Structure formats: C-alpha cells, structure tokens
Amino acid sequence: MTFQPIKFYQTGTFTVGNRLLTPEQRSVQSHLDRSNAINSGHRACQGCGEALGARYAIDAAMEATNSQLIAVNATGCLEVFTTPYPETSWQLPWMHSLFGNAAAVATGVAAAMKVKGRSEVRVVAQGGDGGTTDIGFGCLSGMFERNDDVLYICYDNEAYMNTGVQRSSATPPAARTATTMSVGPEPGNVFGQGKFLPAIAMAHEIPYVATATVADLRDLEAKVKRAMEFRGARYIHILVPCPLGWGTASHDSIRIARLAHETGVFPVFEAEYGVQVSALPIRKQLPVEEYLKPQKRFAHLFGAKPKVEVIARLQARADRNISRYGLLQKEVA
C-alpha cells in the first residue's frame, strides 16, 4: 500500500483527511487494531457525544499505555449504558463504585499498582459533569492536590442527563433543563459565576490540563496521549453534545461540538503545571447564535421576540474565552 504525501488542499479549516497522513500520524480510531475499549452493543442513545468521547479517549489511552490501563467510572450515563447486567462493553479492567468518588477510587487503584510493583499499569478515572464538577468535586480536588498518578476525564454534556436532564454546575446560562425551566421572565438557567473546571484544575498546578471536543478527533487523541507522558494528576475536559438533553438532531453531535469551539463558547486548549501552553485556534469566529439556534434548550432565546440581551451576554462570554485563551492566534505552521 502506498501513501500520498500530505497536501493541505482544503480551504477554510485546519483539518486534513486521515487517508492523506502517514500511518504513524493517523488517528487511533483509524487503526484496524484499535482496542475498541467500549465495544459495540452498549445502550447509549443515537448520536451520544459521551459514548464517542469515551471511546476516542480510552482507545487513545490504551494505545499510549500498551493496553496497561485500568478505568474507574463515576455513576452516570456512561456507567449505565455500558454495563447493563449481565453485559459489559468494557474491554479493559473497569470499576464503578459511586457517583462522587471516582477520583478517590482511582487514587486507591493507583496506590495498589504502586505497592504491587506494577507501575506500568496506568489509571484513568472518568465521569460526567455532574460526577465531576458537583458531587465528585471534593474527591477530584483532593486527588489533584496530592498529585496522585491518575488521569481524570470529564465528559461534559452540561447537565444530569442520566436522571433526565437536570441542571449541574456545568450547565450554561440560559439553557433550559428539567430544573431550569424555560418559563417566567428569565427562562432557563441563571447567569451564575460559572464553574469552569479546567481553570480550577489549572489552579491546582497539576502537570497537565486539557480541553477537547468530540469534533476534533486528532486533537482529542493527541491530548490523551500527551497526558499519558506525565506522571501525577492530569485532567482532560471533553465537551460531548447530548442530543436528548440539548434538543439537537442525532446526526448533528459533531457539528454542534465544532460550533462550540468555533464560536468561542467552549475554549479548547492545553496547560502544563498551571500555565497554558497551547490553544486550538479558531480560523474564523462565528457568532454564538450559530451554536445556540440548532439547540432546543436555547429555543426560548429566539422566535418572534429574540432575547437579544441574553444572546449578547452569551456572546460576551464567548468573546472573553477567545481573549483569555488566545483562541484567535494564528496556528504555528
């Protein structure tokens, strides 16, 4: 089989087709011998961003560790849809304990590996935004502060989807959920102070923090592999659209995730030891309406009388992300 040299002939994006790359540059997902860490047959909804994100991330981690990997899972969609009794989708040693303790359980597993002289075995903990930014926050911060040798991955779909779309501390302002209803003079979620966990992780000055979306497979995989080059506490926060909770079409999950990045709503970057070291650049910033409009959870902002003030506040948040994380910088060739 012959390979063509790379030709960056696409216009308007920074992406390049997988088939144009040399084998070592190709994505893990394109490998015939990828681990399929979450095997087929699980019960995620059609278009589930979390299933996709977890599959990408864990397959990449499996490759980076030569399959010497143990996963700990918080309670949530990912846990439920992968392990309906008596079946399991997981092709690696996997453990679920509770909703709020995945980081601490992972600490225990890592300690066991160390004491057993199996330090080649690496540990990843994973959970949704509820299990990470809310109920699991204490254990996560403790794991960060001790710099335990754990990679924690948060699959952020911005609400408690497993229990039926209730608000979490990761739910964006104005979003409709089952507990922030689109009724009254200020429908949807309040404009709070926000709780952007990647920034909180950076404040712990842990070795590695990154954000990613399911829209950019290669970027996500590269970050997981990079995370595995460090020892100590690492954190990756992946935005994963939820068709059910966000009110989007199943076939639009990737598109919505890409729009989150290209509008600046979700900043994609990396940080080492508390300092940002890279950003996934936006070639052309899109207005936040492009991201909001396809989602039913924001439908109350549009219609006959669009809530221009609310949209302007959301635009201001996106603009702040862009300047704070330097998202409009030109990519270094």
Place this chain on the structure above:
Amino acid sequence: MLKQTEGSRAVAEAIALCRPEVICAYPISPQTHIVEALGESVKSGQLENCEFINVESEFAAMSVAIGASAGGARAYTATASQGLLFMVEAVYNASGLGLPIVMTVANRAIGAPINIWNDHSDSLSQRDSGWMQLFAETNQEALDLHIQAFKLAEELSLPVMVCMDGFILTHAYERVDMPTQQQVDAYLPPYEPRQVLDPREPVSIGAMVGPEAFMEVRYLAHAKQMQALERIPQLAAEFKQIFGRDTGGLTHTYCAEDAETMVVAMGSVLGTIKDTVDEMRADGHKIGVLGITSYRPFPLAQVRAALQNAKRVVVLEKSLAVGIGGILSTDVRMALSGIQLHGYTVVAGLGGRAITRKSLHKLFREAEQETLQPLTFLDLDWNVVNKQLERERSVRRSGPAAESILRDIGTVASKIA
C-alpha cells in the same frame, strides 16, 4: 512481648504487623492516634511496602480503600462518629462489592449536639451495611481482633469493622502482649483477592444489577455472614494456638452457669459489669454476664443458649433507637423469641456518660426485684429533662435545647454520680 502502651498505639502496631499495603488517613477524634502512629511507621520506613494516603474526607478514605482493595492491595482505614456517617455511601459500597477492607471504629457519639465521647451509636447505625462488626472489651482484645479481622475479611471477601470504645480504650494506657511479626505471618497469609483489576485479565467490577439478580447478590452477602458465624470461632481457636490467648469468638459468658439474672453488653463496659457481678456474687446474687463480640453477624443461637435458662435479661447498651428504645436489645429479643422471660433494656453511657459500679449495683438489684422499667435510661437527670419539657410546653420560642439545659445546670461538667 509485654508492654505498657496507649490503646491506639497498640492497635497501630498490630495493624502494622498485618502488613497493610494502603492506609487512608483522615483525622477524627478519638481515632486519630491510630493513623498517626501508622503514618509514622510508614514515613520512618519501619512499615515497608505501604502507601499512606492523607485524604480530604472520610468519604475519600473509604473510596481510596475501595480502589486499593479492588487493585489487590490489603487496605485499612480508621474512623469514628461523624466520620463514619460521612463515608456511609462508600461503606455500603465496599461491602456490596465484597472488598475485604478492615476499618477501626473508635466508637463515639453522633451529633447533634456534637459530642466527642464514647457510645456505640456510630457503628450500630451501620448494622445493616453488610460489614461485619467485632467489639473489643479491652485493648488486648482490640489488638488481637484486628489481626483476626484481616483473616476473616479476606477469607470471606467481606469488610470488617473492629469497634473499640473511644477514649476509654483508644486513649487508655494498659499492659498489652504485642505479638511478633513471625506469629502474625504464621497466622495471616498474604492477601489473595477474589476479584482484582488487572490488565492481564480484564473484568468489570461494580456493574449495574437490576431486579433480575439483585436479590441473589444481596442474599450472597447474607450467606457469607452466615459462614462467618462458623468461621469466627475457628479463627479464634487458630489464634489461640499461635498466640496463646483466648480472644475473639462470637460471645463470652461470665458467671453464667446458674445465673438467674443475665446482663448483656458489648465493649469496655463489660469490665465494670464483671466487677459489679463479682461483688454481687460475693453477696449471694445469682447474676452473670454475656458479652457479645460479634455484633454482625449476630450470633442468635449462642445468645439464646447463653440466656435461655435465666429468669431475666438486662441488655445494657450504649445506643438508643429513638422512638423505640434499644438497638442491641432488639436483636437479643429476636434470639429469645418464644422464651418467656423478663427483658429489660437499659440505655446507658450515651455521649460518654460514666457507667459506675454504684449505678449498676442499684440497677441490677431493681432488675432482680422486677421493679425495673422495661426501658430505662441509666442515671438520667429527670430534673433537667422535666424542666426542658415544661419550658417547651409553655414557651413557643424555647430556644436551643442543649443551650437551655446548660443554663439550667450552670456548669459544664462530666456527670459522675
């Protein structure tokens, strides 16, 4: 080797001899001296091949122990009171998953009102958590029970709490016989997990189980505790062979052969009760004692056998089931079902209230004369209680009860009659 030492230090030394591999530490009185001593052993290099992890909460302590145990390591932690309640979700999870963690509970009251002193409310609140619970009468027994607990837990793949009275035992300096490493190694084999997270043999642990199998999984936990009823006495016998001491087991009786009045209790108060019984025996009273070491599993048959020939049973317990009375006495009644004898529940020593021989003499004599109420609160100050009840009847905003009572008493002092 005989030595004079603090209960907590003695227990810590015994745990170190058991070669734990992961220890999770979070401070809460009166347990803290145990993990402090273990931390020192690890940091100084005396206890090798052990990870000592300072966690951020008791919930994390139990969670780290869960991960460590599932990773194949011998895991230990210690807690008390509010700390035990804070980790409850993980306590149930550890037993549900069948992970043989050993945890010391330095028994302490539960607030509010906040109280650091001893009673059994904390571990008894976890009676249905699926953990086995062994109660120590003395520091020697606390030390010995920890060694037995690791063996019991790991054989059955079920976690064990070793319960020792906070302060009364944990902070008391007593003579103990400290075993040697060779003795402990001869008794306790290395931990061989039933289930382990290992990339060489991937398994999923903690998967969701629905109505189709949940009953079976829960029954298996019960079946294992029933096996423990057989195994605990055997482990005590094996322990005696190596260490020469008769500790552990399900129950212990004292002066029970011809006793008409039997007193049932758990923990360090058994010492005071036995002293009182000695004095009453000298005066010709037919009174005996049943000490319960294994609270979970509860040895129904042994309790029944020990009590069935008595005329009356006094269950003296450091716990209160608000709204009904006793916790331990409910289980004792269950053991005696169908047998007609007089049963008394005595709630005593809550929040560290001293249980004195003087009060016990009076109490046991009242029981003998059948003048005791079915539910008695030992040394309860009725003046204080009635005054507060009257205040609440007459004034809507009667204020915080504890503060009002303190004002009535005038001083803050341990109530020793």
